[in-house]
Amino acid sequence: MRAIQERRIVRVGGETAIPVDVRIVCATNQDLRARVEAGAFREDLYYRINVIHLRVPMLRERREDIPWFERLFLREFTQQHGGEPRLLSPAAEQALVNYPWPGNLRELRHCIERACILWGPARLEPEALFENWPHEAIVHANAAGNLDQYIRDCERQALEHCSNQIGHTATYLGISRKTLWEKMKRLQIHALTSDNSEPASGAARTARQS
Secondary structure (H helix, E strand, O other), rough: HHHHHHHEEEOOOOOOOEOOOOOOOOHHHHHHHHHHHHOOOEEEEEHHOOOOOOOOOHHHHHHHHHHHHHHHHHHHHHHHHHHOOOOOOOOHHHHHHHOOOOOOOHHHHHHHHHHHOOOOOOOOHHHOOOOOOHHHHHHHHHOOOOOHHHHHHHHHHHHHHHHOOOOHHHHHHHOOHHHHHHHHHHHOOOOEEEEEEOOOOHHHHHHHHH
């Protein structure tokens, strides 16, 4: 707190304050204002770091960007894995745009990389991108217009695909174990393997992440 406010630090064991010229950039997937109101984040720290606030929308909130990322990842993985250039069929492109991407850009990247590795033909179809295509949840969500329900259905499908293993599913979706655990509690799903320990809290979690 003092380093942020005064732009000075004192080395461990030292006595002299050393001026520092730094730019602090913080990133989070949490609503810090709500966390402050809930008493889960220090208010004084929040006001010291919240100078310029930039919100990056979820991928499903900027679907017009998805085709650009599709082409970028296709070029990247074609060069990385070799073979003839890959193309997406119109149906595959539409499927990617329609999908809500609960794992955001990382999930999209993993989806295209998996298709480039496992799919034989150069032209990628929807079934190359989504292992359980066609998704009944997509049909139901489009018909009902309920995006929140659609996302919950997709999250449940991912858990079922990975046999409810927290570590495997978190990697598959490109999210943290803690985020996945919260989703499982919301969906009332329990892990079926030994990989079902709830994330540690406080100092224990901080130590593990570091």
